[in-house]
Amino acid sequence: MKWSTDDIPLFVKEREYVDTAVLPLLPIDFGDGIRQSGAMTEFITVMSAEIEKQFRGRMLLVPSFTYLAQRDIKECRREVEEWIQEMKKEKMKHIILITADSSWKKVESELDGLLVWMPLVPLENMDTAYKKQVISEQIKQLLPLVMDKWKE
């Protein structure tokens, strides 16, 4: 379910069925890294929308956590941890963090959730049909990760 006026009431009504939150992590860079930052945002946004579509009855797509790319990842982790604990307090059993920023891998073990790091696929210069194919390939790899998490 999305963070929208259509879906949130549904979430509130059916929350016993919704035990998973997906939180995209997006680095923001205003300097030289701005292209990269834009590409990552686009890619992760598409991916998280696709996962939401597959599993919408059991998961809530949370608005992205954005942070300045040059910030210390440990600091970001502390902040994300706060989000996670808050979501857990509200009965979200599974937290899925999805990002293209590899620095999160350094703090993976300290995160109380499943970190899904996806290497950036630059969607620019791809025609629509190819783009779709690439995305559905990626999604196919991602689905089992989520379903395994549910088996815990």
Added chain:
Amino acid sequence: MSDEQNHNVSRRQFLTYTLTGVGGFMAAGIILPMARFAIDPVLQAESEGDMKAVTDVSELTEEPQRFDFSYDQEDAWVTSETTETAYIYQSGDEVVALSSTCTHLGCTVSWATNEEYPDEFFCPCHGGRYEKDGTNIEGTPPTEPLHKYEVEVRDGTVYVGKAEPQV
């Protein structure tokens, strides 16, 4: 003292009037566009009734297969390309196209992906199950069958329209 109070009251009254006035304006501003939104979906529903070509009949088997098709959807201020997934199969002379959207809470179901239930549609979210014709299996969360698409076969091509409830 009482003078002062009078003064205050009249100021408050003034404020009340003004605010109501502004509020009134705002309400008018809000109602108008709402009326427009209320009309829009009706018009939209009509244009969505279009049939979309999905596959060749020769591709179909008795086994439900997955087909994706997309169209543009206008949702208030964004037009986005929406992709839907249908499971289509041949049942005697009839072509059946079922929606892949679980009728419980909307996850995507798939055919024969759960080893324990090889001849059923399965929903990974809360274990919803459906028979081949879309009938929901009792004891699992869904309370109605998978929706069924309007189907048309013209010159060997399968077209699907809107998915409608089976009950």
